[in-house]
Structure formats: structure tokens, C-alpha cells
Amino acid sequence: MGLISRKKERKKERKKESVTGLINKFVICPKHLKGCLGFYFEKMKRLRDLKIKTKMLVAFMTTGALLTIGAGGYIIYFMKGQFIKQFSERYMAEARDNMRAIDMIMHGCYENIRSFAQDKILSGGNSTPEEITRYLKTKKEMYHYASLTYFDMNRIRIADTEGLTLGQQHHMTRYWEDVLSGKISAGADVRVTEELKIPIIYFASAVRNKEGQPIGAVVARFNPRRIMEVIEQIKEQGFHAVLLDQNRNILFASKEPLKSQVLKTKMPEIPSVTACNATTLASIF
Numbered sequence: 001m002g003l004i005s006r007k008k009e010r011k012k013e014r015k016k017e018s019v020t021g022l023i024n025k026f027v028i029c030p031k032h033l034k035g036c037l038g039f040y041f042e043k044m045k046r047l048r049d050l051k052i053k054t055k056m057l058v059a060f061m062t063t064g065a066l067l068t069i070g071a072g073g074y075i076i077y078f079m080k081g082q083f084i085k086q087f088s089e090r091y092m093a094e095a096r097d098n099m100r101a102i103d104m105i106m107h108g109c110y111e112n113i114r115s116f117a118q119d120k121i122l123s124g125g126n127s128t129p130e131e132i133t134r135y136l137k138t139k140k141e142m143y144h145y146a147s148l149t150y151f152d153m154n155r156i157r158i159a160d161t162e163g164l165t166l167g168q169q170h171h172m173t174r175y176w177e178d179v180l181s182g183k184i185s186a187g188a189d190v191r192v193t194e195e196l197k198i199p200i201i202y203f204a205s206a207v208r209n210k211e212g213q214p215i216g217a218v219v220a221r222f223n224p225r226r227i228m229e230v231i232e233q234i235k236e237q238g239f240h241a242v243l244l245d246q247n248r249n250i251l252f253a254s255k256e257p258l259k260s261q262v263l264k265t266k267m268p269e270i271p272s273v274t275a276c277n278a279t280t281l282a283s284i285f
Helices: 002-026 030-118 129-143 174-180 225-236
Strands: 147-152 157-160 185-192 199-208 214-222 241-244 250-253 282-284
Touching (some): 030 185, 030 214, 030 225, 174 185, 174 199, 174 214, 225 241, 225 250
Antiparallel strands (some): 147 214, 185 199, 241 250, 241 282
16 A cells, blocks of 8 residues: 555656656746847847948948049049140140241241342342343242332332333232331231232332432232141141131131132131230141
8 A cells, every 4th residue: 555655656756747847848947038038139239240341341332432433533534634735735836836837938038028128239229120120030030939029119110020010000008008117018918919810928128228218119929839838738737727817817728618718708716716816827726
């Protein structure tokens, strides 16, 4: 009897232990709960840290992209400015070089007309029209003028290399205004000559005797083919050249439609022309 009761008690204890173990499996004690919560918060912290790093990476990449775009834009802007500056400087250098060439031609004509006026054949006052004509023809061939003429102070044509309208009074022109005011007219009068029917640049100077009194005038008609040669050289370099006077009158042009407007019209007020000052006579496009 006693043995049977002890077996029952042991059986009850084992059953109690199994129930307690089962409860321990499904019921979390405060110590275990703290550990679980710590693990959960650690995971959340890592997740939070991961998001911050991702944000920082995105912000860094965005900043880098903006800086790259900004730097690239600045470089493009800078290079564009440098290109335009170099291109403009090249144009200006070409214009200056060719204007120097044209200026040398014009200066040569100025010196020629001044020398002719001082020659004793003209300034002596006792040469015949035939002697003056021979002298003028020699100078015409030497310096390649279209024609040379000698007038008296009444604008009567005394001698001319082409024999044009001898003995007749010439009408008042721009170069006569310069001569009568005591100046050398050098390129101020540019037009299609009524005698030769070609574009001409006029050079004229009063002829004075040894007392310094004006006794006549010598006039040179310069065919600007040498200037056209300079302009054609500009054209060969890929430029379009237009030669203007101070009033924007088109004197010469290397390309149509301006070429057909030579000595007929003024150049439009485009920026490259209005940017030139009053002493600039050429523009290259």
C-alpha cells in the first residue's frame, strides 16, 4: 500500500514538472524579455544607421553631381569665351595687317603726288604742255596710275596722259575743294570717274612756284587694283572683306551682294561696323 502511494506521488511530480517545463517554454520571464527587447532595438538601430548612411551616400552623390555639372558648365563657358576671344583677336589681327598694307599703298600715293607737285617741270612755271605731258606719262608708267593731269588754278586742263578734254575747265569736285584750301587731297574723293568710267581714288596737290604761290594743280587717278589684290588675298583666307570710308560708303567688297553696291550705297549699321571708330576704314567678316 505504501509502495503504491509513493508511485502515484512520483507520477504526479513528473506530471507537474512537465507542465512547469511547458509553461517555461511559452512564458517569457522578465530577464528573457529584456534580452529580446535588447536584440530588437539593436536590430532597429542597425536599420536606422543603415538608412542614415544611405541618405549620406545619396547626398554625397548629388552634391558631387552638382559640383561636376557646375565645374563642367564653367569650363565650357570659359573655353567658349577663350575661343571667341582668340577668334576675335585673329580677325582683328587680320584686319590690322591688311589695313597696314592698304595704308602703305595710300601713303605711297600721297608721297608721289607731293613729289610731283614739287618737281621743277611743274613748279618752274615755264614748261610747255608737251613737256609736262611727257613728264606725267613717265610718272604714270613708273607708278601705274590710271592717268595724271595738270590744271591751272582756273581748273583748265593743261596736260593729261590720256589727252582728255584739254583746254576745258573742270567742274568743282571734292579734291578741288581740298586743293583750293591748301591741302593735299589723298583718297578723300573716291568715285567712278566720268572720263575713264572705272572706280578711281583721287590724289591731288597744288603746285607752287618758288615764291610759294599756287600756280596749278596736279591730279593722279589711282586705279585701286592693288587694293583689290589685298582684299582678294583676304578672301582666299576664308574672310569676307569690305572697305569703307568714314561715312560707311562701300569703297570695295570681296563678295556679292555688296560687291555690286560699291560706290553706290552705305554699309548697314551692323555691330561690326558701328563698333569701329571714325578712323577705321576696313571691316572683315
